Amino acid sequence: MSALLHEDLDQVDRQFARHFPLARWDEQLGLKVGPVRVGVRMPAGSREVLIPRYGGFLTDEPADFRCEADRSTGLDMSAYPNILTRSRPGGRVHYVFRWDFIARIDVADASAWILLAPVSTPLCVDSVIRIATSFMAVARGGVLVHSAAVATDIGAFLFCGISGCGKSTVGKLSRDRYPLLTDEMTLVEKADVGYRVWGTPFWGELQLSVNRSAPLRAALLLAKAPYNAVEDVPAGEAIMEFMKTILYFGQSVETCDALMNVSMDLRKNVPIKRLQFRPEATFWEAIDHAFRR
Amino acid sequence: MLLDDRVSRNTITAYRNLDGEGLVMNPSDSMLHSLNEVGCAIWEALAEPKAVRDLVAVVLGQFDCDQATAERDVIEFLAALQAQGLVKVQA
Numbered sequence: 001m002s003a004l005l006h007e008d009l010d011q012v013d014r015q016f017a018r019h020f021p022l023a024r025w026d027e028q029l030g031l032k033v034g035p036v037r038v039g040v041r042m043p044a045g046s047r048e049v050l051i052p053r054y055g056g057f058l059t060d061e062p063a064d065f066r067c068e069a070d071r072s073t074g075l076d077m078s079a080y081p082n083i084l085t086r087s088r089p090g091g092r093v094h095y096v097f098r099w100d101f102i103a104r105i106d107v108a109d110a111s112a113w114i115l116l117a118p119v120s121t122p123l124c125v126d127s128v129i130r131i132a133t134s135f136m137a138v139a140r141g142g143v144l145v146h147s148a149a150v151a152t153d154i155g156a157f158l159f160c161g162i163s164g165c166g167k168s169t170v171g172k173l174s175r176d177r178y179p180l181l182t183d184e185m186t187l188v189e190k191a192d193v194g195y196r197v198w199g200t201p202f203w204g205e206l207q208l209s210v211n212r213s214a215p216l217r218a219a220l221l222l223a224k225a226p227y228n229a230v231e232d233v234p235a236g237e238a239i240m241e242f243m244k245t246i247l248y249f250g251q252s253v254e255t256c257d258a259l260m261n262v263s264m265d266l267r268k269n270v271p272i273k274r275l276q277f278r279p280e281a282t283f284w285e286a287i288d289h290a291f292r293r
Numbered sequence: 294m295l296l297d298d299r300v301s302r303n304t305i306t307a308y309r310n311l312d313g314e315g316l317v318m319n320p321s322d323s324m325l326h327s328l329n330e331v332g333c334a335i336w337e338a339l340a341e342p343k344a345v346r347d348l349v350a351v352v353l354g355q356f357d358c359d360q361a362t363a364e365r366d367v368i369e370f371l372a373a374l375q376a377q378g379l380v381k382v383q384a
Contacts, residue, residue, distance in 0.1 A: 243325055
């Protein structure tokens with residue numbers, strides 16, 4: 001195949017059409033990501049790798065979103081050492097190119113197809129489910145956010161930040177006090193009142209994430225500091241900083257618009273503040289002071 | 294960049310004005326850019342392509358500054374947008 005595969009998406013579609021939809025498959029599993037049930041059909045040897053990761057998120061219920069993976073013996077993706085995404089105009093169909101797979105995600109059809117290169121591992125399927133979930137979340141008026149989420153008696157707090165900002169530290173320092181929904185990736189969706197957050201099967205350093213949800217009380221932008229404080233953030237800055245923590249791969253203006261709409265609506269309905277914190281559980285005193293008065 | 298150069302916005306961008314604070318997102322690189330009040334005025338004026346001197350006039354009409362400062366600031370701002378692929382400038 002051409003090294004410039006991403007430049008001819010019609011050619012990519014023809015490649016996919018030779019494999020999908022799958023006529024037969026070796027293994028399948030179902031998992032829940034928030035309210036969405038994902039059904040996965042895949043080659044032999046995948047379940048034993050994926051099932052330990054998904055634990056309490058597994059389900060036998062009928063799927064809302066279908067994901068199919070197939071091996072392609074001749075697929076050489078070495079031209080893509082880093083992940084590359086392309087989107088069709090309209091923001092419905094997205095393609096992901098990586099050194100070990102190509103994926104085609106159709107949001108309107110609620111499906112994803114994955115062509116696995118010979119060098120791939122079953123964890124490719126997990127990567128595509130994360131990416132597909134990010135697109136599906138946007139389509140449903142939500143987002144997948146790099147954040148720890150902690151459920152308290154006054155609602156859940158989202159601790160947002162990119163890698164290295166302290167999500168796992170916050171998780172470690174909170175789990176003896178309150179239930180931890182996740183230390184890495186949270187699904188945030190609009191609810192009848194405000195927003196609701198879910199732990200996802202996409203766990204981080206603590207390998208701890210639970211299939212539970214809670215109403216969102218506040219989103220806190222993490223900033224390491226020698227002191228603890230919850231600080232107000234101007235609206236534009238809050239939305240921009242929050243958007244930087246959204247897991248997002250699309251290249252369509254429609255998806256960007258949708259992300260902006262979700263972030264702005266969330267800011268209207270839920271406080272977005274900055275948490276200056278030092279790595280001690282005492283940062284909860286600052287949160288209590290700000291939100292329980 | 295000269296005052297007679299024509300400037301057009303990259304139409305494949307998402308933009309929001311939040312009470313004078315602007316956010317521009319470029320889908321091609323997923324980069325977010327923030328604009329101040331003056332930046333928002335220029336960006337919104339670029340709903341249609343314009344000459345640099347027309348954008349200077351927009352700034353002079355909405356903000357308290359002198360001609361030389363407006364010209365310098367507008368050209369600096371447009372150059373920054375151009376470097377980020379958010380506008381095209383044609384002589």
